[in-house]
Amino acid sequence: MSLLEIQNLDLSIGSARILKDVSLSIDKGEIVAITGESGSGKSMTAMAVMQLLPDAAHLSGAVQLAGRDLLSLDEDTLCTLRGNEVGMVFQEPMTALNPVKTIGAQVAETILIHSDTPKAEAMQQAADMLARVGLPADRFPLSRYPHELSGGQRQRVVIALAIAQRPKLLIADEPTTALDVTTQAQILDLLKELVSEFGMGLMMITHDLAVVSDMADRIVVMRHGEVVEQGETRALFRDMKHPYTRALFEASGHQVDLPALPDGPDPVLQVTGAVRDYALPRTRLFAPRQFHRAVNDVSFTIHHGERVGLVGESGCGKSTLTRAILGLEGLQGGSITAFGKPVSPAMNPALRSGLQVVFQDPYGSFNPRHKVARIITEPFHLLPNPPSGADRDARIAQALTDVGLTAADADKYIHEFSGGQRQRIAIARALIINPELIIFDEAVSALDVSIRAQILDLIADLSRKHSLSYLFISHDLSVVRSITDRVLVMKSGQIVEQGVTEDVFANPQHAYTKTLIAAAPVLPDISHLKENAHV
């Protein structure tokens, strides 16, 4: 008898069928990864185990935890199981904790509601548990509030409160997706240790095959609410019986066919000794102002047709640098020139029209009340004589077909498109005035792997067609590796290493680059797995 046994689980919410005939099991001490793209039903499977579904949800089948059928239990009994027998860790550590309660109180609460432990005793246990997850009380007192901790530290608190009662099963729903690679590696290690130390079963939900490939004992691949394939990790990667599993694997490690670098030494963008300071709040009324140097003496050049990557963890100054390059914020030192002219917040529209940007969030970066035609023609206001009439329509149609949409899409509203299509629209908006340089700011980070692969191919195609120059900013090293010619590694406001992408990845020089590359999860080498299988 497995610890968790899900049999023929069907879930519908209203008329929508969310899960179809899902069966899987998790043993004590076993790590089972559920993977799939958004809408595959992986999170809903977790919520069905927690029995925290919307009121309109209708379930059939069986979910058995240590022999008890969860579907037949009443709400009061379920409350005694949640947090006690099943713990859960969520994706967003920034918002998963109550901002007005101390971390000690939040961890101790799990203990207090499930046992008669006196409060002082519960606080002591909470302190022990926080110390176990890497937050010792001498450096992280229980009286800290969540906003005083970093994302990785908050995720440790969430883990501590989930395992405070030493549950039999821990469910982790994309626990590291919102974290930096080095933090991600630490959290994954912590989860692995806890599983073996407490003998818990771990249901690990993630969209990232690379994350689970060296961690999970078994992998369950889901699509459209169904389990398409499951098996022992190495065997699954070796065989990949279902075409969807293969597609997912191929998309995760997608290599784009980047055209050769056009020769032409003319620099498009030159950043020389750029410095960007932020004033910190005064500590005392007449104390001298303190500054935070977000970008510190950064210099690099992007030549015509060159594709440059910029990698670094959150807070390293990537976004600040982007805003300075776009001329949205001024510099405190050094200079940025585009096509030989200085970039600043006061620069003229003609110069601005040469620099366009594609942002990360395909949902938030458009006005939902405007039609696509209006959205993508927004950069036209930078031109002295914006095209009108048939010329304008032709430009719109051209931009949309360039990014793989149709001219008819111009009359639609943004909610009619999927996330991937929206990102195509964002690219069309950047392309429509033929900019010299496009900045992709985490432009594929919010997309599913298969969509991400398509967008990366699109960028490579456009690069071939228009000999685009771009700066590709990302925290995802594998993406940067496949889509850029040259890469800059940024840490604490400084470029610590730069060079030809392949060289930097194959032979990193700076210690930080080495750490980053070592921490980045990698997909298993299938040919290697196959060879080993024959031995």
Added chain:
Amino acid sequence: MLRYSLKRLLSLVISLAVASLVIFAVIEVAPGDPASFMLGINAQPDTVAALRAELGLDMSKPQRYVAWVTGMLSGDFGTSYTYRTPVAQMIADRMWISLPLAIYALTLSTLIAFPAGIYAASRRGKGGDVAVMGATQLGIAVPNFWFAMMLVLIFAINLRWFSAGGFPGWDKGFWLSMKALTLPAISLALPQSAILARVMRSSLLDILGEDFMRTARAKGLTRRQALWRHGLRNALIPVLTIIGLQFSFLLAGGIIIEQVFFLPGLGRLIFQAISARDLIVVESVVMLLVFSVILVNFLVDLAYAAVDPRLRSRT
């Protein structure tokens, strides 16, 4: 927390100083000479001049400003031009009605709004929610003086439980006075509680959708426990803002209700003072109201910090 409070206190003092300057300037530019107004059109010029000297109107503007402010600081608000009585005394008399009335009304409003808002939020979309929302819609739409008249009609004229208006004075007994303030307080409180209940509901609903509420449920808290332990305090922040605004409004904005119930409150005083061009009274009452608004904002700021630790550490 101490540093935060001191900073808020400093901003309170600065706001008061600026407000006093603005009020003084506005009243100064208002046309009409109080002395000639008081003595009528047939007054002799030297009589007017004598009165101006007596009232201090012959001093330079800066001198008068300083005299006004220092006077207020020592509790001397000057003498009313029309009634020839100390303004401080007039305001104090009215304050003893308006302040208890505002506190009474605000207490009622909060007592009605909190349970109603929490109830509606916890039954979102169900019958109870729809009923509460319908009632609040009505509460906002119907003017409070109409409520007041209906209350008088039912409880004073038909049932004879309350008197239809007037105020006996606190020296006649606490409960008697509270009784006289009950109908006015209810009519002031009803529309306010309707607004407050809606704010409470929507703020709670926002919080119920937050990730940390899901974390609370995953810990094993029941829906109700999660709402009380994690939801309410977070939902309180916008509600406190509205309560602060409502108190300021209730203190001076009750003029129509004061008229309906024949209550000699601050609202009526300022109305009479303006009609009589009694500038010194207007100045003082307005300054007092500004002070109360700023003070309430200060208290709301402190309440924010008590509720939300993120504000405490931000210095």
